[in-house]
Amino acid sequence: xxxxxxxxxxxxxxxxxxxxxxxxxxxxxxxxxxxxxxxxxxxxxxxxxxxxxxxxxxxxxxxxxxxxxxxxxxxxxxxxxxxxxxxxxxxxxxxxxxxxxxxxxxxxxxxxxxxxxxxxxxxxxxxxxxxxxxxxxxxxxxxxxxxxxxxxxxxxxxxxxxxxxxxxxxxxxxxxxxxxxxxxxxxxxxxxxxxxxxxxxxxxxxxxxxxxxxxxxxxxxxxxxxxxxxxxxxxxxxxxxxxxxxxxxxxxxxxxxxxxxxxxxxxxxxxxxxxxxxxxxxxxxxxxxxxxxxxxxxxxxxxxxxxxxxxxxxxxxxxxxxxxxxxxxxxxxxxxxxxxxxxxxxxxxxxxxxxxxxxxxxxxxxxxxxxxxxxxxxxxxxxxxxxxxxxxxxxxxxxxxxxxxxxxxxxxxxxxxxxxxxxxxxxxxxxxxxxxxxxxxxxxxxxxxxxxxxxxxxxx
Numbered sequence: 001x002x003x004x005x006x007x008x009x010x011x012x013x014x015x016x017x018x019x020x021x022x023x024x025x026x027x028x029x030x031x032x033x034x035x036x037x038x039x040x041x042x043x044x045x046x047x048x049x050x051x052x053x054x055x056x057x058x059x060x061x062x063x064x065x066x067x068x069x070x071x072x073x074x075x076x077x078x079x080x081x082x083x084x085x086x087x088x089x090x091x092x093x094x095x096x097x098x099x100x101x102x103x104x105x106x107x108x109x110x111x112x113x114x115x116x117x118x119x120x121x122x123x124x125x126x127x128x129x130x131x132x133x134x135x136x137x138x139x140x141x142x143x144x145x146x147x148x149x150x151x152x153x154x155x156x157x158x159x160x161x162x163x164x165x166x167x168x169x170x171x172x173x174x175x176x177x178x179x180x181x182x183x184x185x186x187x188x189x190x191x192x193x194x195x196x197x198x199x200x201x202x203x204x205x206x207x208x209x210x211x212x213x214x215x216x217x218x219x220x221x222x223x224x225x226x227x228x229x230x231x232x233x234x235x236x237x238x239x240x241x242x243x244x245x246x247x248x249x250x251x252x253x254x255x256x257x258x259x260x261x262x263x264x265x266x267x268x269x270x271x272x273x274x275x276x277x278x279x280x281x282x283x284x285x286x287x288x289x290x291x292x293x294x295x296x297x298x299x300x301x302x303x304x305x306x307x308x309x310x311x312x313x314x315x316x317x318x319x320x321x322x323x324x325x326x327x328x329x330x331x332x333x334x335x336x337x338x339x340x341x342x343x344x345x346x347x348x349x350x351x352x353x354x355x356x357x358x359x360x361x362x363x364x365x366x367x368x369x370x371x372x373x374x375x376x377x378x379x380x381x382x383x384x385x386x387x388x389x390x391x392x393x394x395x396x397x398x399x400x401x402x403x404x405x406x407x408x409x410x411x412x413x414x415x416x417x418x419x420x421x422x423x424x425x426x427x428x429x430x431x432x433x434x435x436x437x438x439x440x441x442x443x444x445x446x447x448x449x450x451x452x453x454x455x456x457x458x459x460x
C-alpha cells in the first residue's frame with residue numbers, strides 16, 4: 001500500500017481515512033477549476049465573436065468621409081494653412097515632432113529609460129573656474145540648438161542667439177560635472193567638463209522666442225540692388241523691377257515689397273553691417289533668400305544709323321544669392337551687355353532687359369533641386385558632425401566628395417562646432433559612404449546611426 005502521509009510514517013486506519021477524505025476534496029477542487037477555465041474560455045470566445053461581428057457590422061455601415069469643411073479633415077490636411085497664409089512653427093509642434101522622431105528610433109523597452117538630455121564634454125582653460133563652466137555651458141547650448149538643423153528646422157536670429165543663451169541659458173542646463181582639474185604652469189586652470197542640456201526645454205523656449213522656423217518648399221525672395229547710370233541713381237528702381245520680372249518668370253516667389261520700408265536700393269555685399277540689419281528684418285518678414293548686388297551703367301557715344309540717331313548704353317550686373325538664416329552666399333552671377341534705342345529711356349530699358357534675363361536664368365537654373373537637397377529632406381543621407389572646426393569640416397566634405405564624381409555634398413549649417421551635412425550618394429549606398437568616412441585620417445569619428453539615412457559623427 002502506498003503511504004500517502006509521506007515517507008517514514010506508518011499508515012493507520014484513522015490516518016488512511018483522513019488521507020482518503022483529503023484526496024477526495026483535492027479532486028473536487030481540480031474539477032471546479034477545470035469548469036471555471038472552460039467557462040472562461042467560452043466567455044472569451046463569445047466576446048471575441050461578438051466583437052468580430054460588431055466590427056464587421058460597423059465596417060458594413062461605414063460611410064464616405066465628408067470633404068467639405070477643413071475641420072472635417074484630419075492630419076496634415078487639417079494642419080495645412082489656407083492659400084496665402086504663412087505657417088508659424090509653434091513650440092508644441094517642435095517638441096511633438098522631435099519626440100515622434102525620438103520614439104521611432106528606440107524600442108518600447110528603451111523608451112521608459114530615455115532622459116532627454118544631450119551631453120557634451122569639453123576641455124577648456126581659463127583663470128576662473130566659474131568662467132570655464134559658463135563657457136562650457138554656452139557651447140553645449142549652442143551645439144544643442146545647432147542640432148535643430150538635423151531635423152527639418154532652421155535657426156533664425158543666429159547673431160542674437162549666443163547673447164541670449166549667455167543670459168538665460170542656465171535654466172536649460174541640467175548638469176555640469178567637472179571630470180578633471182589641472183593647474184597649469186602659468187597659474188591658469190584646465191577643466192574637463194561634462195555638460196548636460198535639457199533638449200525639450202531649450203527647443204520649446206527657442207520656438208516660443210521665434211528662433212526656430214521650417215524651411216519652405218518655395219522660399220520667399222527679396223531683391224535689393226544699387227543701380228546707377230553714369231554714377232547717378234536710376235529712377236524708379238528700374239533695374240530691380242526688371243530683374244524681379246525675370247525671376248518670377250523663372251518661378252521664384254519674389255516678394256521684395258515685404259522689405260520695401262527699409263530700402264531696397266543697396267548693394268548689401270559691400271556693407272556687412274547693412275547686410276546683417278537687412279537679414280534681421282528679412283527674418284521678421286518671413287523672407288528666406290536675398291538677391292543683392294549692383295548695376296553699373298554708362299552712356300556710350302550716340303551714333304547715326306541709316307539716318308536715325310541711336311543712343312547706346314553699356315552696363316554690368318553683379319548679383320549674389322544669400323541665405324537669410326546664415327548669411328552664406330549660395331550663388332553668384334555677373335552679366336555685361338550693350339544696348340541701344342531711339343531715345344535715352346529706350347536704350348536704358350533695352351540694357352536692363354539684356355542683363356536681367358541671363359542673370360535671372362543663371363541664378364535660378366537648378367535652384368529648386370539644390371534647395372531641396374540643401375534645406376529640405378531630399379538628399380540620401382543627413383549627417384550631424386559634432387566637434388569640428390572649419391578646417392576639419394572641409395577635410396570631411398572633401399573626403400566624401402572624393403569617393404565619386406557623382407557624390408554631392410551640401411552643408412546645411414555650421415553653428416558652434418556642429419555641422420549638418422546633406423549627402424547625395426550613388427545608389428544611396430549607406431555602407432559604402434560610412435566605409436569612406438571611416439577611412440578618413442583627419443578627422444576620425446565615432447559614427448552612430450540614429451535612424452534610416454541619418455548619422456551622428458562625433459569627432460575623436
